[in-house]
Amino acid sequence: MVSQMSEIAFKRKRYLNDREFKNFLDLIKKIARYDPSRQEWVFSPEKARNNVSNKDELDQILAALSKYVVLSLDTRKRIITLFEESRKTITLDVDTFSFTADLNDEVLDELEDYIVKIGGRYIVKSIKYLPTIREILQKHGYILVYDEDLVKRKIEEKLVAVIRRKDGMLIVDFPQYIDVEAVKALRKTCKLRYYEERVMLDEEGNYVDTEYVPREIDTLKLSFREKRAITFVGLIDAVVESLKKSGYRIVLHIREKEKIDFDLKAKFKLMPHQERAFKLWIQRKRGTIAIFTRGGKSFIALKAIHELRVPTLILVTTRELAYTWRKYLVEYLGIPEARIGYLGEGKRYITPITIATYNSAVKYLSEIKDKFELLIPDEVHHVPARTFKNIALYVDALYRLGLSATPTRRDGNHELLYAIIGKLLITVDYEELIKLKVVAPIEIYETVFAKGKQEKIRKLMEILEKHIDEKIFIFTLYLETAEHIYNELLKNGFKAVLITGKTPSSKRKLAFRQFLSGQCNIMVSTTVLDEGITVPDAEVAVIFENTGEARQLIQRIGRVLNYKPGKTAKIYEIIDITNPREKYTYFKRKWVRDLYLFEGLEKYVQEEKAKRIYRKFIDEKWE
Structure with missing residues (x-):
């Protein structure tokens, strides 16, 4: 046995027969690495730490090896000392943000919220936890070793979210690393709150007050094993914003649905307030526009249909409103009436440009949910209702334009429609329209x-x-x-x-x-x-x-x-x-x-x- 540059090398005592050589290899591989330049086996604290559970087991291996290699008592003590020290020095694998270590129950209890054991390795739940994990380990005599500059580079490399649309849902894949804190923030983002109205009456049946009972919809499905999150397409803006805040780089793999196959001719011109609203909307192709009654909201939507030329679903409250929309599509965009679909009054005719009453859209949801790329809920204040919200959630249209005179509701449910359709972009009130x-x-x-x-x-x-x-x-x-x-x-x-x-x-x-x-x-x-x-x-x-x-x-x-x-x-x-x-x-x-x-x-x-x-x-x- 000789030592070189603080390394401990193992030298055989004698020639080994086949059976002895096999036993030697089984033992030595657990605690040493082979150095081909020196043609020697060198003690490796890291290998020993990964393959040996404690010093007693190591001592047994060394005792067995002493039959085949020169191994003094002092050298055995040195090996055990290095092994014990190495067990206190923990090296972070920056490729997987994980490590191996022999930690006692007390340490594990303190680290429970920050790491998870999978396949014999401790996985760091969130990059944000590294300083806390290091501090806890240091308190118990361990040293967590990692190159901070390398970790920063790896974070940029590993924190990638790939977003796509499949089977009408928004799929978020984390191919490299799924960060628990990022997922917590994402789950909070995808938890939608709405309110149910409850009327309070006195003993004689007279109205006393109205209370609004909060309800929540958890729209996020998560699999750590598959490194995947699933939610509704309507929440894509909120999902992207949340992941970016958590440091993720976003890769969008969403293919737009095919354009409509007939010409559109804009036979109208927007007024200044309509043009202003449209310019705000077209930046992200999502959002709610609140223009007071008679302010010409429909023409902003007609402009959107003309510019995007994608399959469009227009949601309306009544058949009269459906007739008005059909008239506008024919008169102002030049769409032949036969090419305009309609769901309502018992009719079921679906085309790339379809008008549907909300009730009929609910009825035929399975048939329309994946056919349109632009969703236009007119009088969008109807959407947060318990039934209507399902349309906006399950229709997988990437682009959304909510139209309303009164998007703000006293029950607070406008926040739900903003989450599903898009943020409030502009408000034009009654006085401005008079002017x-x-x-x-x-x-x-x-x-x-x-x-x-x-x-x-x-x-x-x-x-x-x-x-x-x-x-x-x-x-x-x-x-x-x-x-x-x-x-x-x-x-x-x-x-x-x-x-x-x-x-x-x-x-x-x-x-x-x-x-x-x-x-x-x-x-x-x-x-x-x-x-x-x-x-x-x-x-x-x-x-x-x-x-x-x-x-x-x-x-x-x-x-x-x-x-x-x-x-x-x-x-x-x-x-x-x-x-x-x-x-x-x-x-x-x-x-x-x-x-x-x-x-x-x-x-x-x-x-x-x-x-x-x-x-x-x-x-x-x-x-």
């Missing part, structure tokens, strides 16, 4: 209280008499209410039309034509007219019945806000104070009027009234 001459200012916003159904009808007739020469919408919730009002109007000599969910398509079209042409100046309707109907010269909206939902009231008011020189809008709510339900819904939505009655509104009203007087003067002069 732009996009909407009419409201001259009258009045709440009329009545005692009982008969007085309510009488109050309605009084309002109609005041506006006998103007076009008027009367909104109800229930079919029988709408039919009753319609019959009362006819009895009292008013020219009215009725549209409900039961009105056949042919009669519905005729009623619209009569109302638009002025043959009849009053339209009575249930909720089917809440969204998407355009009658530029309608001035009066009478809310005879309404839910407590602010969005519904805003949409109904919006029916009379189209701008026309000299036009001012008039809004009336009629409330039966003897009806507990009507009182409850009124108080719940009462705050909506504050969206319209801002300081300085009267100035805009007077400007439009002056235009009306001037126009009347000119008309009379030239008669």
Whole structure:
């Protein structure tokens, strides 16, 4: 046995027969490495540490080896000392961020949150834990050795996330290393919160208050074994942002779906506020745009369809809104009507440009979830509802454009839609649209209280008499209410039309034509007219019945806000104070009027009234 440069080499005593040589190799390989330049076996503390559990086992190996090699008592002590010292020196494998060591239970208890044992090696759960692991080991007499510069280079090399889309889901692969702290942050990001509304009533059934009960959706599936995370495509922005914050380099392997195979012709031009909104959206091709009712949100979406030319799914709330969208697609993009798909009213026709009511989209979700690349939920405040959120989650469209007049909800569920559709990019409120001459200012916003159904009808007739020469919408919730009002109007000599969910398509079209042409100046309707109907010269909206939902009231008011020189809008709510339900819904939505009655509104009203007087003067002069 000789020592060279602090190394301990093993030298055979004599010639070994085959059986002895085999035994020698089995023993020596556990504690030594072969140096071909010297043709000698050299003691390796690292190999010994990996193959020998304790010094007693090492002593037994050395005793057995002493039959074949020169091994003094002092040399055996030196080997055992080096072995013991090496067990206290732990070298980090920077390729796998792992190490081997003989650690006692006390040390392992302290390291439990920072390492995990897999296949005989301790894997560092997160790069961020290295200083803490080193500190704990040092406290117990161990030294964790690693080159910090090399670790930094390896982090850049190993912290890579490959993102792709497969089977309608977003797949995140970590081919080199999965960092636990990064995954914790990712799981938090992918945990979506929403609120369920719970109405609180007193013993007599009267409304007391509304509470919002928080709920959570954990959308992330994780496999450490496969080094993979799975979530919904709609969360891609949040996923990328979270991983980047954790130091990961992102590699996107998402192939865009094929472009549509027919020409689109833009036969419109965006107004300045629409152009501003579109430019914000096109940067990431995701996001929510909030432009107050009648601000032309649909044209921003038409611009997106024209620019991207990818398969598009447009979600709408009613068939009337679907008809409006179909008209826009034909008129402003030149799409042949036969090429426009539709899911609604029992119809199931899917094309690269498809309009779907939310309810039908839920019904046919398995058929549409992987067919579109651009998702346009119109009136996007519907999406957070328990049913509708599944559409936005399971449809794997990469690009998303949420349109709404009122994306902010008092129940906080707008945060859910921002997470799924994209962040709020721009808000254009009512006053700004008045300045732009996009909407009419409201001259009258009045709440009329009545005692009982008969007085309510009488109050309605009084309002109609005041506006006998103007076009008027009367909104109800229930079919029988709408039919009753319609019959009362006819009895009292008013020219009215009725549209409900039961009105056949042919009669519905005729009623619209009569109302638009002025043959009849009053339209009575249930909720089917809440969204998407355009009658530029309608001035009066009478809310005879309404839910407590602010969005519904805003949409109904919006029916009379189209701008026309000299036009001012008039809004009336009629409330039966003897009806507990009507009182409850009124108080719940009462705050909506504050969206319209801002300081300085009267100035805009007077400007439009002056235009009306001037126009009347000119008309009379030239008669």
